[in-house]
Amino acid sequence: MSRKLFLFLQVVLVAALALSACGPAATPTPTPVPPTATPVPPTATPVPPTATPTPSPTPTPQPIVLTDGLGNEITLPKPAQRIVALAPSITESLFAIGAGKQVVARDDNSKYPPEAAALPSVGALWNSLPLEAIVAQQPDLVVVAAITSPDDVKKMQDAGLTVFWQANPKNFDDLYKNLNDLAKLTGHEKEAAKLIAQLQERVQAVKDALADVQDEPLVFYELDATDPSKPWTSGPGTFVSRTIQLAKGRNVGDVLDKPWAQISTEELVKSNPDMILLADAPYGVTPEAVAARAGWDKIKAVQDGKVYPFDPNLLSVPGPRLVEGLETLAVMLHPDVFCAQPLVNHLEQNLVGAVCKP
């Protein structure tokens, strides 16, 4: 080997070593505070386990300590100011409690309210976690829902982020707890309390109006019928199922054994629902198309013309709009009770308009 080449290689080697020393600063341990750690007393200086640089305020505020749905204990020195929300329910809830200004980025699917849609998106979650885009936002808190796996949560924690995981609510009380947790993390406890009180009032109003109602129509909630011989529906234990029951109805899917399952058309024909709600209406399914399916034209709901489009976001996004979902269901299942009531006016008119003819 020539002397020049050898010298060149030496220079390259030294340069490589030098550059590797200028790598990114070693991130402090990203592991969350172990559950055995005692909560910091209010007057002591807060111990920040978060890696992202938060400007340390001179008067030491009370740190926020909360345990998330995965059992991780999250500690924030002060209410989060740069939040990345990775689920439509999280985004909606944050805006609903007045913390919209503290959200800096969202995921692709979070499009409600319109102010949220204006925020930058870090990408879609269906393929793989867009970690780089999330880190680039320099969040002090990432809030995720059940759609994000514990593996992905670990990935984010390893990258030095503080992650708060919320389980999907199974009932309204779970929803209120989730809203409360978000309120504590963002410092909007008062507004959340007001919101929760309003939601509870609305739920109670529906229950009161239905107190004397006796008939419970059988409802088929269609999620996806691309294969019309085996449509997908919500099974027992899902929010859809519980809300239908709360609205004094019966869910066809309750005979199945999984929360999200297919039902054969044979079983559907046998159960003969009184009403079919098309949660796949946004994908172009119409009541006329349903009537054209083999065997479906004999179902009572089709023969009575009680096949209605529905907005799946009202019952599938586990946020404050679930209460609107309950109200809409109540109107559609019992138009004689609810069409005259004022609550009809703030519901989606293209849905309730189908049952409440003037």
Added chain:
Amino acid sequence: MKTRWGRAFWLSAGLLVLAIGLSVTVGAVPVPLPVLARLLWAGLSGRAVPASLPAYYHTIVFDLRLPHTVLMLLTGAALGSSGAAYQGVFRNPLADPYLLGIASGAGLGAVLMLAIHRPAGWGGVLALPVAAFVGAVLTVALVYALAQVEGRLPTTTLILAGVAIGSLASALTSFLMLESEGTLQRAITYLMGGAPLSGWQPVLAMLPYWLVGQAGLLLSGHALNVLQFGEEQAQHLGLNARRAKALILAAASLTTAVAVAFAGIIGFIGLVVPHVVRLLWGEDYRREVPLSLLGGATALLLADLLARTLLAPRVLPVGIVTALFGAPFFLWVLRRARPTAT
């Protein structure tokens, strides 16, 4: 000789009737046999259904199960007879109806139709099978065109062209599936043979093409026998070999294309059934094609039955069941064939 063929037909027909009966009896909702018998009798004799019977039984049997059974019957028959024809034309026991890229072409057509965001209801429920059918037919036409050598249609060139175009179509299909996240599930079930359409409409749509294709195949028995001697010999025996091959393949391709379009891509029926027929009753294509027709229908009906009952209430794609049973059988055939090298 005559009685042997007679026995073969009666046996095959009997098995088929049994399979049809089982297929109509089994389903998600148990229909008691007496009820089934009364319904079928009422349907056949034109009498009214007894009012005491719950209405849903009628809907289930006549609007759901019967059309599904007929669809599987037609599909299996199509795959069986065209499998026999392909094996005859290519004189190769490994040939199956998908040799010339029909499956890949149908898959591409189907996924293309699923991937484009067309207005809802456009083309209705038949849009998918029509697209699959067009894809299959175009692919085979392309393969024919590419395989022409000096006015002749050499077998090797046909196979090579089929493999090449088939691979291209598969690659495009995979790409389309990756790009359209939402339609992935439906496309996958189609490619596994798990997306049969329901109701009488698809059966009626399929019937004309099926009849034309099957007629062509059933009449090709003698020509296939002559082709077994080799193309040159066949020519000397007075058969226009090139034209016969083209026509037989056209009929077989048409039949397969229409089968695949409406039921998804179901493998191994076209490969295994002709083998079984040959093992049992020898290699006379005048009998092998119709017996494979009956055998294919029976085999697919039984596979469909298994698909519906193995993991009840879940329904497996039929293509998975045929592969599960067909592949070991195929391996066994291979082992048997090895000592007697062709």
